[in-house]
Amino acid sequence: MKKLSKTQKQMTETIGIDLGDKLSRYCVLDQDGEAVEEGTFRNQVSSIEMHFSGSPRRIALEAGAQSAWISRELQRLGHEVIVANPRQLKWITASDNKNDPVDARKLAMLARADARLLHPIQHRTAEQQSQLLVIRARDAMLRARTLLVNMARSAGKGFGQRLPPSITASFGARALACLPAELHTALRGLLEQIDALSLQIKIYDQHIGELAAQHPELEPLHSIPGVGTLTALTFVLTLGNAERFEHSRDVAGYLGLRPKQRQSGARDPQLGITKSGNGYLRKLLVQCSHHILGHWGKDSALREWGLAKSEGGKKATLRAIVGVARKLAVLLHRMWVTGEKYKPFPKMV
Numbered sequence: 535m536k537k538l539s540k541t542q543k544q545m546t547e548t549i550g551i552d553l554g555d556k557l558s559r560y561c562v563l564d565q566d567g568e569a570v571e572e573g574t575f576r577n578q579v580s581s582i583e584m585h586f587s588g589s590p591r592r593i594a595l596e597a598g599a600q601s602a603w604i605s606r607e608l609q610r611l612g613h614e615v616i617v618a619n620p621r622q623l624k625w626i627t628a629s630d631n632k633n634d635p636v637d638a639r640k641l642a643m644l645a646r647a648d649a650r651l652l653h654p655i656q657h658r659t660a661e662q663q664s665q666l667l668v669i670r671a672r673d674a675m676l677r678a679r680t681l682l683v684n685m686a687r688s689a690g691k692g693f694g695q696r697l698p699p700s701i702t703a704s705f706g707a708r709a710l711a712c713l714p715a716e717l718h719t720a721l722r723g724l725l726e727q728i729d730a731l732s733l734q735i736k737i738y739d740q741h742i743g744e745l746a747a748q749h750p751e752l753e754p755l756h757s758i759p760g761v762g763t764l765t766a767l768t769f770v771l772t773l774g775n776a777e778r779f780e781h782s783r784d785v786a787g788y789l790g791l792r793p794k795q796r797q798s799g800a801r802d803p804q805l806g807i808t809k810s811g812n813g814y815l816r817k818l819l820v821q822c823s824h825h826i827l828g829h830w831g832k833d834s835a836l837r838e839w840g841l842a843k844s845e846g847g848k849k850a851t852l853r854a855i856v857g858v859a860r861k862l863a864v865l866l867h868r869m870w871v872t873g874e875k876y877k878p879f880p881k882m883v
Contacts, residue, residue: 549591554577590613590614593645595616596641606660616649619652670814683701769818785867790810836862
């Protein structure tokens, strides 16, 4: 039997990587599925180059906080990289024998058998990731401001004081002016931080507007009443590439807006949505759905469908809101692909 060269052996090897915070564990399987090497490497470019330079191999790792840049480095070295969806890997995540070496070996075994078992995901580019970070930073500041405002309102109520109802750039200053002197020491710093956060949020809004101007593909998406710049830009940056989805309806499942399924025999219960994928974009789509079905929503086929589904009580209304958000996700992707503008009442062919 002819012996394989070192390069040929590497071509038949599969690697599984269990990512850690500073150190990651890897396992190399040969063509027969036997572990031929195990070890650790630092989450640094130099360490990745030292351990994985050479002939191209198939490498599997789970999606996580550092998987984007590490997968890019491995691809730069010429490897086939599969980023697994951890929500779909119960064999690993729910195992009673879960540790880093075992996880790395299981990832390699799954990648060697069939990459589809890993339910691969596609990471965004570094540019898309950095632009999306602007939106996420704004959201973090918005949540921090809400927390501080709620704390200030609660503190004021304890002394019979009610703070201004609207949150503006001068909310903290106006609130401080209406509070008694004995509360100034306790709440002055907190209220000043609220105004500082409002200023930073406004700056982030300007940055988001500038980023949106760099994406002409947003123009058709803006034509949908209720879909603003923030939602349209987040949608495009989160999906990354319109062509990654063969069918527009697949976007709803990717964003966790598709109902769960537990069908068995004659039993097929109605369950809630999966809530997989990007939770922030899902929240924005639900907010758009509220607007479409709300008092100020413009008349359209989508609105009429949602209002018809909302008849029957609170649960029906909630299902209708999610249903409109699901249809909106599909519509946004379809308009992104075709470049067509929104038609409130599309003609049925």
